[in-house]
Amino acid sequence: MWNRRREEESLPRPSSQPPLSSDLAREGIPMSTMPARGAEIGFGERTASIGKSVVVKGQLFSREDLYIDGEVEGSVEMQESKLTVGPNGRVQAGVKAREIVILGTVHGNVEAGDKIDIRKDAKLVGDIRTTRIVIEDGAYFKGSIDISKPEVKPAARPPQSAAVAPAAQPATATATAGEAKR
């Protein structure tokens, strides 16, 4: 009787309720399942990932780097970021990204603003458009390769008037917003 309140506190929650994110954070359980190989292939902590049991159908847009180890069907567009298709990844989509690393299978046309890296045992069926390409022996590729010359950006001029400065502001603000979403 004296200890009734304590007993109530110690009762476990019903199992049907999902654990709160604050609980998970307290217990140190990660919210996303990053594959152990991720560090080897160079994706950092700020990489979104699609696990190998996940199937996504539709359009994917991303401003942060993305690691796909599951199945994606549709289209992937991430012009400013890096896409890594893991060894278990199966992408059946047109892909546009800044940099693309393929270790799994991709069926579809790929376009990279910077570089495409096709690793050994990877399979790519589709046309490539990029400025640089690295392909390891043992990779399977079927399609065309179109190497576009990198765009030569004009040299940055020193600011002549105060009107230039605000133009740079929105870009910074967008990037900050993107960070905040994470």
Next chain:
Amino acid sequence: MWKDRLRALFSDSPPAEPSPVSALPAPASGAPTLVSKSVPREITRHSHAFEQMLHILRDHQNLQILDLGEVNQDNITFLTSLGHRLYSEDLLRTVDSIFGEGDPAITHISAARQHEFFEQVLAFPQGHFDAALIWDNFEYLTKPLLDPIMFRLLNIVRPGGVMLACFHADARDTNAPFYSYRIRGTGEIQVSTKSHRRLVHPFNNRGIEQLFQPCSSVKFFLTRDALREVLVRR
């Protein structure tokens, strides 16, 4: 002293240093073993056929080039740096994936499988390519595949376009080294032995001429290694 020399000459003991052939991977079980021919694992040599092809490739811009060999970085870098568009079609890998690796017993192929194969292979518009690198692929294709592939190839390479093909010099050597080809610069080609593979369709010179009969010209080039190079003008 002379007795020792004679004993050394006629003894059955293996040589002290391994030959280049012994360093190669063992052939598949059931296949005849390579006995005597000394094949270096990797050589880089001048290719007169490729040099002549290169004259055409250098004189023009934005050509469409088809590579039927295994994709590799060197070929991509070299051909795209000339300003051309490269199409890669690893023909033998597709054959192996559909019909099984190096099955020499294929004499009849069902229409369904053939249809499946040709849906994946060489499906390009007529006269799409200005040049084609065939390498030695034709020697590993059975007759039911070779004829339709040849027909399709002649269709997709435009008249006046060039094709480079290689054939093993000794058509009787059925268990021949299976090469990969890398372009190493102006007229230089690196020929590497990947493994051994049964030549399904060995060609003699007459056979090569008949194969390319619909083409306007066929030029033969002898090489120092065990290959014949052929430059064909469609």
